[in-house]
Amino acid sequence: MRKRALLALGCALGLAAFPGISAYATKKNADGARQFLRQIPNNARIAQALSRLTFGPRPGDAAVVRSMGLKKWIDLQLDPARMPENPVLAEKLKTLDTLTMSGEQMVRNYPSPQIVKQMVAGQMPFPADPDRRMMIEKLVAKAERKQGQGDQADPKAPQAQPLTDVLPREQIRTLRMGTPEQRLAAFQALPKDKQDDVIGAMPAGMRQGLFQIAPPELRRKIEMANGPAQVVARDLMESKLLRAIYSNRQLDEILDDFWFNHFNIFLDKGADRYLVTEYERDVIRPHVLGKFRDLLEATAKSPAMLFYLDNWQSVGPNAPQPRGPNAKKGQRGLNENYGRELLELHTLGVDGGYTQKDVTEVARCFTGWTINQPQRGGSFTFNRRTHDMGAKVVLGVTIPAGGGMEDGEKVLDIVAHHPSTARFISTKLAQRFVADDPPASLVDRMAQTFLKTDGNLREVMRTMLDSKEFWSEGAYRSKMKSPLEMVASAVRAVNGDVDFVFPLANQVAQLGEPLYRKQEPTGYSNSSQEWMNSAGLLARMNFALQLANDKMPGVKVDTAKAAKPDDSTAGMTLGSPEFQKK
Amino acid sequence: MTTRRIFLRNSALAMVGVGTAPLWLKRALYAADAPSPRKKILVAIFQRGAADGLNVVVPHGEKAYYSLRPTIAIPRPSRGEKREDAAIDLDGFFGLHPSLAPLKPLFDQQHLAIVDAVGSPDPTRSHFDAQDYMESGTPGLKATHDGWMNRALPKVEGKVSPVRAVSLGTTLSRSMAGPNPAIALQSIAGFQVRDAQAAKQFQDMYMQSKDPAMQTAGRETFEAVSMLQTIQKQTYTPAAGAEYPRGKFGDSLRQIAQLIKADVGVEMAFADIGGWDHHVNEVGQRASEGQLANLLTQYGQGLTAFWQDMGDRMADVALVTMSEFGRTAHENGNRGTDHGHANSMFVMGGGVKGGKVYGKWPGLEKEQLYEGRDLALTTDFRDILGELVSKHLGNPTVKGVFPGYAPKFLGMV
Known part of the structure; x- marks a missing residue:
């Protein structure tokens, strides 16, 4: 029993089942670009797919993919609606x-x-x-x-x-x-x-x-x-981990994590405590494999984003609501917070070719995009009285005077179809899924797909997954897991049975990634470098031991039970340098 | 011959007599005349989110300040009842935000210096880019891999302490990342593998890792763990009744003090305090209330507690604070401020020539503003950091710390 459990663990970690892995551990740096041309052997492809498109393999996952065929498995992950969800997950989410x-x-x-x-x-x-x-x-x-x-x-x-x-x-x-x-x-x-x-x-x-x-x-x-x-915050954190651990639609969950982080919102900013649940469920999740323009508009109109980046309070200098030198205390004016982050973080990227003037003009276009009763759950509304009626010029395009809500929509059209956006989004996806420093050749092709398909994110993902770079030595096991990935993958690797998941969510925070609590709109870095440090490594080792020795509250681990009390093999494996990589 | 030291002692004794001499000076006077083997220490604090320098160090002598900020300006210093909601005058022109009252005695004792209209010359108003530039120490250059603090570590022969550079928190700050060993530490007590036998095995495992980055991080980690083992068991009580504010920032400063006093070889420490991005309701109904006031209370209490706790060890320490950029000179439409340009910095320490606001004031009239909207920059942040690296740490190669830039010293140290 004990042997079987450990063997299963080894397989799940991809340490025993795939030959020649140690050969890959020594690569990197030396011949950068060429690494992305050299293909990994066929028998490593399943490991690569499972490590990048799931929150880590469970015992038996590799065999499932092998018998189904890798291509078919990827197609299914790209079309999650065709996949039945794990009934265990539904059961665990029921009380939340x-x-x-x-x-x-x-x-x-x-x-x-x-x-x-x-x-x-x-x-x-x-x-x-x-x-x-x-x-x-x-x-x-x-x-x-x-x-x-x-x-x-x-x-x-x-x-x-x-x-x-x-x-x-x-x-x-x-x-x-x-x-x-x-x-x-x-x-x-x-x-x-x-x-x-x-x-x-x-x-x-x-x-x-x-x-x-x-x-x-x-x-x-x-x-x-x-x-x-x-309770609201706990439900969110708990559901995130439960889905990462139990969902059959693994790629969907990773993309949800990616896009939430791209359009990051800080849960503890006032009214956002009650707005983030809807935001993730109805704004992010439905669009992660859809059109970028739809996703962007959904975030722009979401009470969560309008509140987080203050746009709901922004009032145009040329708005019908009177404002002038005699403006009373508390009367409002322009707020450029959303306008700036829309360009810098959501679409063009900081080097995408916009100016301070563009930021102000974009902010004017979005005046009037606001929230009904933000403190009571809120809903999007357009308020003509606070909208700037003047003409605007955004990235060289004139938006004539006298417009209303369509001013903001025009801005979304301009930036969603901008080549800088195609490149910025492709770079971030490639950084998350392929390598910290993704090869330009791959980013180019993904950006072309983005522009050709009107920002179809499923097609951009397909271009990436069909690329030789994704299956290259340069990509393989080159990235360090994020704290969420580390915790979820460890529980999956030992087939842990999670009864109460909050302690695991706390672990993710201990490792440096408090969920829904990244205060800055940048979100967490997609680069591994962020996680490579002494505090994080020690926390990972301690978590590995705690989990494998069945001391993690809320989780039952069979492997440890099967092993002798003084046998720390599983803990050592989960805390090893290899397990921190993906 | 009257040596300089004796002269110092005599004049300092005079200060002791009137009760104004700092503690460290008292102890230094009565200590043996041998030169201290202790290393100089630099502590850097990053205020993430772009602190509103104009409401922190208030130019109350500038008329335009009040016209640009009709609802959120900090009132002029006052002796009357409204004192608690008014700026605390420093030099007739500048004043401290009222929530920074605990720092005023340090300024008066000339241990706290302030620099105004200072910051990064890069025009970016992106938090991310501006923080990156300030922490790399190379404004405008994104390709710089290491941070200024890592490069500023003095070159030494032989073995160095594994905890000579410590960054507080769960991630290693950009300022400290680089080829010299530097560790991230969230808590001193938690900085260990809790199972001793497993710790040994992990150590071997990481040392033998074929992944060079893992191997390096693992080696640095375990060396630091063994260094900190002895002080982990001690309970730490701050000296002189110092009370650190509750929360991450206070915890960070308390642990930095503990590490320095434990003499484990710390030369550089870094901590940050977030939440300065006040686009909305920056100031409450009164100047001493609201988001900025709350954060400044924490910040001021933290620095004051650190000063008190460190006592005479402050003679070896310089602490510097920075924020990625300032905020618009005018208030925005929501009783807040948007992203701006120049800001203020604080420098505190036993060897700092404080009691003065350094820097050239550019004015706040429309034509004096940067791009017509922000406080203009008259001092490069690298001038301040460079002087500390060179004069305080005694690192002779300041040019390598800020490549392509020759810092101009203000004479603060």
Whole structure:
């Protein structure tokens, strides 16, 4: 059993199954460009495909690809709708209910403290679901008690409800001292309506102890008690890892990661806490193998992006809304944040041939593109009163005066079809999928496809995957895995069974890539260099040992169980230099 | 013959007498007259996101400042009730943002110098490019692979400390990347493989790796791990009751202080503090409130705590702060500012000639602005860094640190 498990691990890592790998480890640098002309042997092609188009191979994946045929497997990955999704994934995602909610529903069901205040003041309805309503009312009561205790130390203010008021001592003892099984059983034996009170009254440590062993629904309740607004962020991070680990549509997941990062948004910027879920689900995901122009427009109109890059507040200097030397305090004007990042980061690239004047003109074109009620889930709207009515010139193209929302759309047409954009997008894709410093010949061909097919991203990917460069020695095992790739690929390699994925998401942050929390609009670097450093390497080694020794909370690993306790082979493998590469 | 040292001691003793002498000076005076074997140390702080220099070092003597920023200007210094929401005067023309009040005594004691209208001459207003240029030390050149701090490490014969260059955080800063060994460190306590036996095996594995980059990173990592082993077990209490602000920035500075005081051979340290990109609502209802004020509070408290904690060790240390570019001289339509050009820098240390705002003020009238919108640049950031590398660290080859540029020293050290 133990032997089989380790053999499977070795196969999954591509260390044993593919001959001649060590020969490739010594390459690079010496003869740069020529490396991209020399093809890897046929028996390494499956390893290359699995390492670049998935979050790392699981035991048995190589055999599946071999029997299906590599070409057919790639075609399927490029057409994920034709592939049935893994039912295990659906099951694991089931309790993460914010994933299918609109922003507005999330605000209502998982309210921030400000929204709770508005509910109490009657400015906003409570959630329809009676259980959830009760839970929120309890939060309110708790907050009020806390407030009473805080400022004035009013002796008459009601005290926080102690656990001894809710439960007999015997049961508290069990919850505190019992084995995990006893604690869980004691809690679950309580009547349903009492469970919420008990969670609310528990000290933080006891609640945490219960959390570790709780089934998904109970975890949900505990998370609610800790702060409902946090649930939204946790669901996002957890779903990202679950999909990376379990999805059959692996390339789709990698592209989702790539494009979210390209059009990066920082989750913790104000209203974006409730807007990013929709953004990833409805704006990024549906377009990753579609037309770039559609993807671009979807991001431009998304409340998440409008909020993140401040465009929703931008007002044209020549807008109908009066503004002048007597403008009152708080009256608004032009904000060029989105205009600049649209050109620099989303389309042309910083060397794509635009000027400061273009940035300002683009910003004027997008005035009036704003959000209805951003703090309540928000939706896109065009506000003619704040739109700049004057003529604009963007990259040499005149946009006549008197236009409305179409001014922004014209800008999107111009930049989406610009040769600099074709080149910039192709370079970034090639850097992610092929090599840190991708060969110009490949980027040229991808850019040509981009321009010929009106920015069809599936066709650009196909050009890349049909290229000799993708299958070359220059590409093969040349890149270092990102933290997300490292964590997901390790769990996949040992066939870990993930019950609770949040600790893994924390690991990804420890390794240097907090998910949804890259503050800058640049996103994380697609180059490996970013991840090659001492802090990251040590964190990877520690994670490898923890996972392989079955000490990672929330994950069960069979390999380690089969091995003797003092055998750290799997951990050493996952922490090895080879495993950090892809 | 009255030696220079005795002269210094006497005049310094006079200072001790009136209670203004810094701690390090007191201890230095009573220490043996032998030259210190301790190395000079340079600490660099990067404010990512382009800090609004004009609201940090406020040109309150400039009329145009107030007309360009009708709703977000920091009010002129005041002695009255509004003192807490007004600039803190430095020299009759410039003032500090009120949230930087803890730094004022350091300025008065001449340990803190400020440079204004300083920055990178490259016209880019891209955060990414501008940070890259400032950290590589080569504005306009994208092909530079290594960072200025890596090149600035003095050449030495023989063995060097594996932790001579430390970058705080989960990734190695661009400033510090390069051929000289430099490590990224998130926390001193966590800088180890938790299983000793596995650590040994990993070490062998990385040393034998056929991937040169992996091998180098692995070797540097494990050498640093063994260097830090002894101080990992100690609990660290900052000296003189110094209180670092909560959060990543405070943690970084506290650990830099700990490393320096542990005498493990640190010569360069780098930390960053993000979140300066205030396009919207930069200033709250009062100058002492809002996003910029909150961040400056953290920043000011961090620097002050570091100063207090370091005590007399500050004699060996120079700390310099920078940000990729400044922000528009005029406020934008959302009580914020957009990407601009020149900015301000802070330099603090025992050997720094502080108490002065350096640099030539270019003015804020329309025709004085860079491209009609931003504070113009009169000092190249490499002049400041170059002087620190040359005069403070004593590295004689400053030209190699900033290729193609000859820094002009301002006489700050």
